[in-house]
Amino acid sequence: MSPEKGNDLPESEYSGCLKTELTLGLPGGPETPKSGSKRGFSETVDLRLGSSCEDEAQVVGWPPVRSYRKNIMKNCKYVKVAVDGAPYLRKVDLEITLAISSNVVNERKIMDSSNGTEYVPTYEDRDGDWMLVGDVPWKMFVESCKRMRLMKSSEAVGLAPKASSKGLSKS
């Protein structure tokens, strides 16, 4: 799976500073994962559906990072996502994000290339329902998604698409 350039990602229709840009951080903040949490969920964090556009930075030229370094990072979209069985999001992260864009519509599966495990991206929407990513149009997904979880394909059997009852009734 070769990385796509940023321009091709679906969210590029929200290019620039618009609010629904998916820009998220990696897990692994100062807190260590709590042991005993079920299914390694400790790193589940909400998707931050906020703007990270540098034009909205409060202060010009701060922090003192050169523009070509900022640009490198802008192309790098990373996702705080819980992955079944893994306390941290490590190798899966960036590749996942790129994979989501291409696989969501086509295959609805993501493979962690380092170990061949297949995952199905799921998300919890505003109503608290767990849905398969790709069931609803991308825009609706971005607007309604509260958090994501990558379930191992083998365990995702019970999750039927509920899109038909949701997607079409929303304007």
Added chain:
Amino acid sequence: MAYSFPEEVLEHVFSFLSSDRDRNAVSLVCKSWYEIERWCRRRVFIGNCYAVSPDIVIRRFPEVRALEMKGKPHFADFNLVPEGWGAYVHPWIRAMSEAYPLLEEIKLKRMVVTDESLELIARSFKNFKVLVLSSCEGFTTDGLASIAANCRNLRELDLRESEVEDLSGHWLSHFPDNCTSLVSLNMSCLGSEVSFSALERLVARCPNLRTLRLNRAVPLEKLPNLLHRAPQLVELGTGAYSADIRSDIFSNLAEAFSVCKQLKGLSGFWDVVPAFLPAMYSVCSGITSLNLSYATIQSPDLVKLVSQCRNLQRLWVLDYIEDSGLEALAASCKDLQELRVFPSDPFGAEPNVALTEQGLVSVSEGCPKLQSVLYFCRQMSNAALVTIARNRPEMIRFRLCIIEPQAPDYLTLEPLDTGFGAIVENCKELRRLSMTGLLTDKVFEYIGNHAKKLEMLSIAFAGDSDLGLHHVLSGCKSLRKLEIRDCPFGDKALLANAAKLETMRSLWMSSCSVSFGACKLLGQKMPRLNVEVIDERGPPDSRPESCPVEKLYVYRTVAERRADMPGFVWMMDGDKALAFS
């Protein structure tokens, strides 16, 4: 009776002097030494292009072969210098095209270079060998094509971090088939894809190629082709470090790396797929310089890689390395001299990685040769800074950026005066310092008292009053460059220390409290300083004299007032007549 050596003998002796300081000292001995020296000076370094004019340089040194020059002030890197401010190289190229037909080298930093300038270089200097454009802008790949096509003996073409308008990758194909002289090629800042076969053939026919820094568009699968044709490479910058995960690609890559027995430096590493990192393990033990600052890989992969590089002297890396990775670095790399840790998410409100002051403390403890640090983080404490200072008294460059402006010691909530005070007190060889965090006038007192070898100081969101600035200007004997933003420093300290400014290269102050009136006064009192007021709000005299200026840039000069100022720059002349403008 005059016991003097014949000129030729003196010239021969002077030829062993490479440092400008030594040559300048020699020039002052007597008139005849001045004359002999000036005819045999071959290299000129101009730290500020506006400090002197082309005519003055050419008149004094008629036989120059190499010019190195810097233009915009450092804060231009962070967009604080408006577009169009200046630093145009063309007048220099024009003058030198006539005066120095034998010119071989031009190295520029933060200057505006046009295609016209590049074409003039290509046409004018038959023996041109070295072009280094560091953080420059204003030219396109068409200009590069002229250089490639016409400079028969080109050895170095290095575009490091320049902003090039990338019209196409076709420029590389302009190197003629009989060009075999390349020693160094750095095109890492370019976006467009070059013809790979042209690149391959160029690399193959240049047996002295030592440095090759590719751009992102060169695919990883093709890297082995280049490495096999240049096994003598000492420095390699990869392109994108990603490919479909296939065993043949991996084995080709691993084998290609293994033939490069001279590799000492690695860079590039955009879009890293970690699975391909082990392919370079065979070269790691020889690596002394590693730039992973574009590599978005996580701590475990970073640690595996860095732990193999036992002879590492310089590491540039993203904060994905985290405290744990830096601890591993400290344990493995005992020769480390320079560490730069860049922020992966500089604009995020929350920390995204587990990197704190502890990482830097670990490295300061474990790496006895550490002398140069650039560190971005989100928290710092006085205790940590004191520990670092005590661990590494031979520190030379210390640049700390705590991302939140005016962040206090996170443990005690006090200012970080004590910590930075310990740095300047313990590190007596310190030449460069950048400070952030909550800082009062006290830290400047420490700096003024202790930082006697400090040459460059960068300050942001710090200090309480003019006293802070006064401590620095009156105490730092060796100060050459001072850059300040968003500090409550005003007229008093500046005017009281006006004479100091003539001993420095330059002073930058933006978003401070220096009034227009004080700038005018400074310009009047100090004819050998250029006092530039940079203000995009319109003419400063349309506002009260007490109104602070947006930006102030003061530098010593022996040139006449510059003729290329844009509409938002006002020169504070005293009695200089404006009749000539």
